[in-house]
Amino acid sequence: MATEIITQSTVDKATQLASLRCLSGRKKYQYLLNAANNADLVQSIPAQELFLLIKEVGVLDVSDLIGLATPEQVTLCVDMDCWNADELDSDESLQWLQLLLIQNEEAFLRLIDGFDFELLVMMVKRQLTILTGLESLCDDEDLMAERKRFDQVYDCEYRNEEVAKIMDAFQDILFRERQEFFLKLMEAVRHEFDLALQEDVFVARKGRLEDLGFVESFEARSLYSYIDPTTFNPEHHSNAQCVYADRDTGFEPPAFMLTITQPQDLLGELLSGGVSSHLGHDLSFLLNRALSADNVDFGDPDQVRQTMEGVYHTLNIALGYLCGADLAQAETHLNGVYLHRLYQLGFSLTVEQRRRAEKIKAVPIGAYLDGPDAALISALCQPKPQFYYGLIDPTRADSRAFHSWAEVQQVQNELEYIELLQTLFSEQGLFALPSHDELDLDGCSPDQPSEVTLSELFLTALANQIMGRDFIPRPISADELLSLQQKISQEDDTFESLRQQTCDWVEGQFSGTKSFVNFCLDIWQYEFSGLEVDELNEQHIGGLLIRL
Numbered sequence: 001m002a003t004e005i006i007t008q009s010t011v012d013k014a015t016q017l018a019s020l021r022c023l024s025g026r027k028k029y030q031y032l033l034n035a036a037n038n039a040d041l042v043q044s045i046p047a048q049e050l051f052l053l054i055k056e057v058g059v060l061d062v063s064d065l066i067g068l069a070t071p072e073q074v075t076l077c078v079d080m081d082c083w084n085a086d087e088l089d090s091d092e093s094l095q096w097l098q099l100l101l102i103q104n105e106e107a108f109l110r111l112i113d114g115f116d117f118e119l120l121v122m123m124v125k126r127q128l129t130i131l132t133g134l135e136s137l138c139d140d141e142d143l144m145a146e147r148k149r150f151d152q153v154y155d156c157e158y159r160n161e162e163v164a165k166i167m168d169a170f171q172d173i174l175f176r177e178r179q180e181f182f183l184k185l186m187e188a189v190r191h192e193f194d195l196a197l198q199e200d201v202f203v204a205r206k207g208r209l210e211d212l213g214f215v216e217s218f219e220a221r222s223l224y225s226y227i228d229p230t231t232f233n234p235e236h237h238s239n240a241q242c243v244y245a246d247r248d249t250g251f252e253p254p255a256f257m258l259t260i261t262q263p264q265d266l267l268g269e270l271l272s273g274g275v276s277s278h279l280g281h282d283l284s285f286l287l288n289r290a291l292s293a294d295n296v297d298f299g300d301p302d303q304v305r306q307t308m309e310g311v312y313h314t315l316n317i318a319l320g321y322l323c324g325a326d327l328a329q330a331e332t333h334l335n336g337v338y339l340h341r342l343y344q345l346g347f348s349l350t351v352e353q354r355r356r357a358e359k360i361k362a363v364p365i366g367a368y369l370d371g372p373d374a375a376l377i378s379a380l381c382q383p384k385p386q387f388y389y390g391l392i393d394p395t396r397a398d399s400r401a402f403h404s405w406a407e408v409q410q411v412q413n414e415l416e417y418i419e420l421l422q423t424l425f426s427e428q429g430l431f432a433l434p435s436h437d438e439l440d441l442d443g444c445s446p447d448q449p450s451e452v453t454l455s456e457l458f459l460t461a462l463a464n465q466i467m468g469r470d471f472i473p474r475p476i477s478a479d480e481l482l483s484l485q486q487k488i489s490q491e492d493d494t495f496e497s498l499r500q501q502t503c504d505w506v507e508g509q510f511s512g513t514k515s516f517v518n519f520c521l522d523i524w525q526y527e528f529s530g531l532e533v534d535e536l537n538e539q540h541i542g543g544l545l546i547r548l
Contacts, residue, residue: 013037013040013044016031017041017044020032020041020045025053025056029057029065032053032068033065042065042068042069042073043068043069043070043073046284047075047077047212048076048080048288048298050065050069050073050077051077051080051298051299053065054066054077055081056301059095063103066099066100066103066107066111067103067104067108067111068107069111070114071111071113071114071116072114074100074111074115075115075116075119076208076209076212077096078093078096078119078123079119079205079208079209080298081096081299082096083202083205086202088123088126088198088201089126090126090127093122093123093127094126094163094166097123097124097167097170098166100170101166101169101170101173109173112174112178112181113178113181116201117185117188118188118200118201118204119204120185121188121189121197122197122198122201124167124170124185125189125192127158127166127167128156128157128159128167128189129156129157130156130186130190131155131156131157133153133186133187134153134187149175150171150174150182151171153186154171154186154190171186212284212285213284213287213288213289214289214292215289215292216292217292217293220292220293221293222340222344223289223290223293223344224293224344225344226351227341227345228348229345229349229352232341232345234322234333234336237337237338237342238336238338239282239336239337239339265316265403265404266316266319266325266404267312267330269327270327270330270334279334279335282339283311285339286311286315286339286340286343287307287311289340290307290310290343310384310401311343313402313403313404314343314346314347314350314402315334315339315342315346316346316403316404316405317349317350317402317403317404317405317407318342318349319334319405320404320406321345321349321405322345349408350384350385351385353385353411353415354380356380356415356419357376357385357415358381360377360418360419360422361377364432364433364435365418365421365425365433367433367436367449367450368433368452368453368454368457369454370453370455370519371453372388372390372394373414373418375388375390375397375399376388376390376411376415377418378399382399386401386402387399387400387401387403387407387411388411391407391410391414392410417512417515417516420510421513421516423510424506424513424516425457429510430458430471431461431471431472431473433457434473436449439452441475441545443547443548444475444545444546445545445546445548446545452545455519455520455523455543456473456542456543456545457473457545458473458516458520459520459521459523459524459543460474460475460476460545462502462520463484463544464476466484466487467483467487473545474545475546476545477546478546478548481541485528485531488524489529495524495525498521499517502517502521520543523542523543524542524543526542527541527542527543528542528544
């Protein structure tokens with residue numbers, strides 16, 4: 001069935017724009033293309049939103065949107081797509097010249113008329129070199145009067161044959177329909193100095209992007225400046241003084257965040273009903289600052305979406321910290337607090353966990369953490385602290401960005417548990433941890449200090465105690481494995497009795513350590529105590545340091 005045409009008589013523009021905010025990719029493209037007022041609708045969305053749509057679906061697949069856009073929108077698309085640092089890219093520039101060229105002639109001329117002239121000069125200059133021009137015709141009035149083709153005026157050398165075909169067609173239309181403009185353009189291409197022109201174009205581009213929130217990377221990285229959460233007062237960070245808060249951009253507010261909202265989140269609940277113009281612009285400014293800070297390719301939809309999700313979740317963390325589940329208070333803060341500061345607060349809350357993790361990593365216990373705890377610490381010690389997925393799904397060992405204040409609290413609790421283990425393994429605890437250099441593993445399994453974990457040290461000490469020796473993590477002899485197994489056999493509830501006695505003993509001295517003891521004894525239960533005699537291979541037994 002053919003796609004229904006969306007008409008102004010049935011749907012007003014405001015409703016159309018509201019519908020667009022929740023769409024992305026090809027669905028958004030089809031909505032725009034099929035609207036009866038498609039040109040008006042395309043020209044009402046922010047240039048960055050149009051650009052992301054073009055890159056998400058594919059430049060060649062949505063080229064018809066270019067013909068519906070304004071020259072200002074297309075100029076900003078070129079700003080975001082055609083630069084490598086401060087250098088205009090020749091191939092990307094050619095692609096956008098070609099995109100203009102494949103529009104119908106009326107749309108092409110409309111876009112060229114309003115396009116940034118110096119940027120157009122630089123784009124054309126990247127494709128060709130003018131060998132001779134108007135001076136060859138000055139004394140030949142007949143030829144001047146009779147000329148009908150652009151190449152009778154300018155002799156050009158092109159980068160390659162493919163470029164020649166495109167630029168010939170480009171010049172032909174301008175020469176026929178905008179001859180005065182054509183001559184002005186070509187003279188500028190011929191006589192403008194490359195470095196001076198590029199500097200002027202780059203400065204103009206920088207100004208246009210700054211109007212959208214894109215700033216220099218070093219300035220943008222202030223987003224990651226630490227602020228003390230305990231002293232953060234929302235009233236001291238009002239957005240009333242934001243220079244862009246009341247700016248009339250002429251466009252509907254960008255709605256990037258609405259495509260990734262998660263209703264179960266605090267922020268998702270707030271955004272699910274839409275955003276005001278001010279908040280929409282504030283969110284897009286914050287996103288663009290984050291894109292600048294991370295040096296993200298503006299034209300890579302996956303990278304942009306990843307940064308967008310990071311901004312969303314970081315704000316969600318900050319609101320959760322300030323408001324708990326109070327939706328009304330969260331709405332007040334989201335609309336009234338400078339979002340830059342809210343982002344800093346959310347990020348700082350994760351940085352505090354990284355700092356705690358780095359301290360743990362630097363002390364003796366850090367070298368012996370068991371797999372899940374080691375993975376947690378490793379995830380937290382990233383430049384952008386990560387949440388260890390194993391805390392919510394034991395079958396996973398990967399990490400991702402923090403999503404909520406509840407996850408930060410979960411990590412806080414886990415770090416408190418690990419910090420408690422520092423007391424357990426100290427001079428005042430069960431025993432002090434040896435350094436890797438002090439650990440004698442000659443002829444042992446495992447034989448590398450880096451492979452030894454807290455659970456193995458604890459269970460080896462427990463094994464020595466069961467065998468009538470001191471509670472110390474000295475490797476036990478392989479010859480004792482059978483005898484040790486018999487002493488902790490699961491028959492007649494012997495193993496469960498051992499578990500209860502060990503938990504009571506350790507917990508009685510160091511409150512909060514019972515879960516660690518159970519974690520260790522689980523290893524024995526599944527990897528040692530239930531093995532058959534012929535399975536007692538000392539190189540495949542978990543939870544023990546064994547001298548072979």
